Amino acid sequence: MTSDAPARRVTIVDVARHAQVSTTTVSKVLRNATGASAAVRARVQHSIAELGYRPYVGARGMRGRTFTIGVMLPDIRNPFFADVLAGLTEHLHGTGYQVLHGTGRNGEDIEARVTEAMVDRGMDGLVLVAPISSGAHLERIARVVPTVVVGRHGRSTLYDTVADDDHAGAHLVVAHLVGLGHRHIALIDHRETDPVRLAEMPNAVRADGYRDAMRRHGLADEIDVVSTTYTHDGGYLGASQLLARPALPTAVFAGADIVAMGMLQALAEAGLSVPADVSVAGYDNTTIAAFGPVSLTSVDQAGQQIGGHAARLLLDRIADRGTPASHIKLTPTLVARRTTAPPRVSHPPIR
Amino acid sequence: MTSDAPARRVTIVDVARHAQVSTTTVSKVLRNATGASAAVRARVQHSIAELGYRPYVGARGMRGRTFTIGVMLPDIRNPFFADVLAGLTEHLHGTGYQVLHGTGRNGEDIEARVTEAMVDRGMDGLVLVAPISSGAHLERIARVVPTVVVGRHGRSTLYDTVADDDHAGAHLVVAHLVGLGHRHIALIDHRETDPVRLAEMPNAVRADGYRDAMRRHGLADEIDVVSTTYTHDGGYLGASQLLARPALPTAVFAGADIVAMGMLQALAEAGLSVPADVSVAGYDNTTIAAFGPVSLTSVDQAGQQIGGHAARLLLDRIADRGTPASHIKLTPTLVARRTTAPPRVSHPPIR
DNA sequence: CCGGCAGTGGGTAACGTTTTTCAAATGTGT
DNA sequence: ACACATTTGAAAAACGTTACCCACTGCCGG
Numbered sequence: 001m002t003s004d005a006p007a008r009r010v011t012i013v014d015v016a017r018h019a020q021v022s023t024t025t026v027s028k029v030l031r032n033a034t035g036a037s038a039a040v041r042a043r044v045q046h047s048i049a050e051l052g053y054r055p056y057v058g059a060r061g062m063r064g065r066t067f068t069i070g071v072m073l074p075d076i077r078n079p080f081f082a083d084v085l086a087g088l089t090e091h092l093h094g095t096g097y098q099v100l101h102g103t104g105r106n107g108e109d110i111e112a113r114v115t116e117a118m119v120d121r122g123m124d125g126l127v128l129v130a131p132i133s134s135g136a137h138l139e140r141i142a143r144v145v146p147t148v149v150v151g152r153h154g155r156s157t158l159y160d161t162v163a164d165d166d167h168a169g170a171h172l173v174v175a176h177l178v179g180l181g182h183r184h185i186a187l188i189d190h191r192e193t194d195p196v197r198l199a200e201m202p203n204a205v206r207a208d209g210y211r212d213a214m215r216r217h218g219l220a221d222e223i224d225v226v227s228t229t230y231t232h233d234g235g236y237l238g239a240s241q242l243l244a245r246p247a248l249p250t251a252v253f254a255g256a257d258i259v260a261m262g263m264l265q266a267l268a269e270a271g272l273s274v275p276a277d278v279s280v281a282g283y284d285n286t287t288i289a290a291f292g293p294v295s296l297t298s299v300d301q302a303g304q305q306i307g308g309h310a311a312r313l314l315l316d317r318i319a320d321r322g323t324p325a326s327h328i329k330l331t332p333t334l335v336a337r338r339t340t341a342p343p344r345v346s347h348p349p350i351r
Numbered sequence: 352m353t354s355d356a357p358a359r360r361v362t363i364v365d366v367a368r369h370a371q372v373s374t375t376t377v378s379k380v381l382r383n384a385t386g387a388s389a390a391v392r393a394r395v396q397h398s399i400a401e402l403g404y405r406p407y408v409g410a411r412g413m414r415g416r417t418f419t420i421g422v423m424l425p426d427i428r429n430p431f432f433a434d435v436l437a438g439l440t441e442h443l444h445g446t447g448y449q450v451l452h453g454t455g456r457n458g459e460d461i462e463a464r465v466t467e468a469m470v471d472r473g474m475d476g477l478v479l480v481a482p483i484s485s486g487a488h489l490e491r492i493a494r495v496v497p498t499v500v501v502g503r504h505g506r507s508t509l510y511d512t513v514a515d516d517d518h519a520g521a522h523l524v525v526a527h528l529v530g531l532g533h534r535h536i537a538l539i540d541h542r543e544t545d546p547v548r549l550a551e552m553p554n555a556v557r558a559d560g561y562r563d564a565m566r567r568h569g570l571a572d573e574i575d576v577v578s579t580t581y582t583h584d585g586g587y588l589g590a591s592q593l594l595a596r597p598a599l600p601t602a603v604f605a606g607a608d609i610v611a612m613g614m615l616q617a618l619a620e621a622g623l624s625v626p627a628d629v630s631v632a633g634y635d636n637t638t639i640a641a642f643g644p645v646s647l648t649s650v651d652q653a654g655q656q657i658g659g660h661a662a663r664l665l666l667d668r669i670a671d672r673g674t675p676a677s678h679i680k681l682t683p684t685l686v687a688r689r690t691t692a693p694p695r696v697s698h699p700p701i702r
Numbered sequence: 703c704c705g706g707c708a709g710t711g712g713g714t715a716a717c718g719t720t721t722t723t724c725a726a727a728t729g730t731g732t
Numbered sequence: 733a734c735a736c737a738t739t740t741g742a743a744a745a746a747c748g749t750t751a752c753c754c755a756c757t758g759c760c761g762g
Binding site for chain 2: 718
């Protein structure tokens with residue numbers, strides 16, 4: 001009969017006693033190390049199973065390894081991050097590593113607390129997804145534990161990076177809209193003041209790509225950036241600002257799907273229809289974008305692949321911490337759906 | 352200048368040497384224990400700051416505590432779980448406990464691996480959100496580490512539970528639809544074969560509540576349950592099955608928002624409009640349900656509150672493992688939106 | 703027949719922290 | 733000035749695991 005007693009943990013000593021061998025031998029069996037005969041090995045395995053022994057990770061950690069990979073996610077609600085995580089765990093499945101994650105909640109102090117906590121827990125490797133911490137902080141972490149940074153453009157010799165080519169992604173969106181006949185294309189951007197982060201964060205690169213693409217299409221004069229935030233409310237606010245103007249742009253490039261959602265809501269409330277009155281494109285190709293009734297044109301970042309690459313790089317770096325840093329850049333693809341269409345009144349070609 | 356050297360961790364010994372005291376004294380300062388004068392305390396604090404010392408959790412764990420709370424989430428994509436997590440971390444903020452989570456991916460083996468991993472890492476407490484493991488497994492865990500189970504109806508003397516009253520929630524939906532004039536109300540259920548889980552899982556309780564409510568409204572003959580799964584595809588499939596019939600019900604109660612989404616997609620593809628042709632209600636009041644263009648009638652479970660309660664119970668249990676198990680049941684509320692309306696052809700009242 | 707070698711198993715010392723025990727120093731009341 | 737309580741700080745022993753080293757057994761070749 002099972003009892004309610006607090007139950008002391010079974011240790012390697014219990015197994016050793018039960019199998020009539022030394023703890024050293026049990027350890028050898030556990031690690032598949034040489035120096036144990038087949039007979040002894042079998043006896044120890046049997047004892048392990050019978051006693052239900054599981055190695056205590058804290059003690060293992062003191063000897064160097066915890067078989068744990070920590071993943072910092074900025075926000076658990078964004079489906080893109082879920083894709084990355086899925087790719088990661090998929091790749092790590094069967095390697096003996098356990099994935100645990102923590103949320104940075106898009107706050108620099110909270111994010112730092114999470115990453116520090118992972119270091120303090122002796123994790124063998126860290127994956128930081130779209131971190132907002134300073135580059136110096138990232139390097140401080142990477143110096144202590146093998147680290148891969150995902151979805152951020154800053155580089156370092158101390159950690160690997162996997163990111164999407166946001167510049168190319170922005171080009172895809174602009175080209176798609178121009179191809180439909182749009183000229184006045186606005187961008188909803190995430191306001192960023194910190195000069196260091198400015199260059200490294202995806203939103204900044206997307207904004208750069210947008211400006212560059214507009215210029216290349218001869219639309220330099222039409223560049224129109226509205227700065228809010230990469231949130232649902234930010235999209236709502238951005239749409240409100242556009243609606244307050246005398247004339248609406250014919251198309252809007254929202255820097256993230258979540259922003260596009262906020263816009264769609266504001267536009268619907270204002271009685272405008274999409275794409276008849278205005279085209280809207282997002283970024284990330286989240287599940288909700290693909291959802292039929294929404295059907296948002298978006299840019300797909302292949303989050304699952306990104307996660308897979310991150311896992312691979314991290315395993316390499318754990319195996320040999322001296323490997324030079326790799327920087328992988330994936331090419332995004334455009335998924336055209338029903339929120340983008342030719343403008344109602346087509347502008348006459350220039351000249 | 353910072354170097355690329357691997358950087359050895361600063362230990363309590365380094366701090367002790369720097370502050371010219373024993374490690375014991377440093378430990379006392381760290382834990383705010385008595386037995387250190389104000390002067391020494393200040394000196395140690397200064398050394399800690401100067402060296403950037405952080406206690407190594409693995410070593411602490413060997414002495415009993417890791418200041419870590421583990422949260423098992425079945426699925427990172429479901430916003431309801433994100434709400435629960437937010438409530439949890441909110442409540443735990445400032446307590447010195449760090450929250451780390453792992454995903455069970457709705458697989459019994461993967462879930463077991465995650466929970467075992469948390470135990471192996473010496474976590475101080477566990478929150479298991481909507482676990483699918485057997486009750487025996489849950490009790491085995493709870494015997495080793497303080498545990499709170501969220502969103503599941505089975506009870507035990509070994510762990511606390513926090514759950515929503517799914518029976519009442521189903522009543523709310525049926526009452527709402529009946530109030531609008533519906534009689535033929537179908538339920539999309541999650542098929543469950545395991546007899547033990549059958550009674551404990553939320554979907555089963557919702558189905559029970561639905562049947563009970565239908566009977567109380569004199570609609571026993573109209574009870575109509577379609578069994579698929581609680582996924583987007585499950586909703587799509589359920590809708591397809593209904594569409595294959597000669598006559599559609601006038602309203603459908605999808606057991607979860609994600610199921611409702613799949614249904615909406617299938618109905619839209621079939622050229623039917625909601626709520627004109629058929630009313631649809633969900634469950635969970637996820638973010639996407641509230642999203643304007645979707646505007647799904649749903650049942651709100653107050654995930655944030657649930658998480659808060661779970662955190663509180665867990666802290667109590669950690670403080671005193673002997674406390675008798677609490678079982679909290681929260682009352683859900685209905686959020687009526689635009690996917691439910693009176694049926695097109697109102698049935699005449701009975702008799 | 704002896705020296706070396708491969709293979710097997712065990713003893714022991716870490717790893718970084720907290721807890722327990724104890725001695726010294728300080729203060730307090732006659 | 734003396735006994736005695738109290739405070740302060742240190743030494744040492746755990747916690748569970750692994751890595752390093754050593755001892756022992758057969759066995760092979762010279």
